[in-house]
Amino acid sequence: KAGVTQTPRYLIKTRGQQVTLSCSPISGHRSVSWYQQTPGQGLQFLFEYFSETQRNKGNFPGRFSGRQFSNSRSEMNVSTLELGDSALYLCASSLVGVGLGNTIYFGEGSWLTVV
């Protein structure tokens, strides 16, 4: 079965712009979470959605937001981009949530470069 699909894979944005990243989870998975990976901070949890509701949020500024649609697909948005937002953004899906014993599967990520 298809894995977690993320689009776009690569993008370059200018400081001050906004960006929207998309994620399609594994079929049947209802929990979608997002992570940011940078060389300095490593992998950090952004937020998690289940049934169109944000259930958990990491320690990121309000410029980072997300949403989930009724088909479990999710988008994350970063507004007013800063150079430090350059990172690999990874989407992950699980049946109902990793803290409930499910395995969490990751997509290939979206490489964002802010110039």
Place this chain on the structure above:
Amino acid sequence: AQKVTQAQTEISVVEKEDVTLDCVYETRDTTYYLFWYKQPPSGELVFLIRRNSFDEQNEISGRYSWNFQKSTSSFNFTITASQVVDSAVYFCALSEARSSNTGKLIFGQGTTLQVKP
């Protein structure tokens, strides 16, 4: 507080050598889950294993094996007879089992493994 420590930043071995990647975790919860992921240059995190805190059985899958010891809060990963294709960054991660923690994995800093031919 939750924390995962992978003390080895980089490891370099020659093909066919055995290699062990260390992972030490901290949690106050009695029920938690531990994971190992492999990240090749493409970026995707490839799931390798999940272990529940109440199951201390070691596991072997082909050339991969995992040693989980609650007494030392460690979950080490061994690759036997390493191959060039094993070259990647390996992450250990922790998830606490609670209703408020439904999507959050705490990752270690990762260990870069280079297997030379």
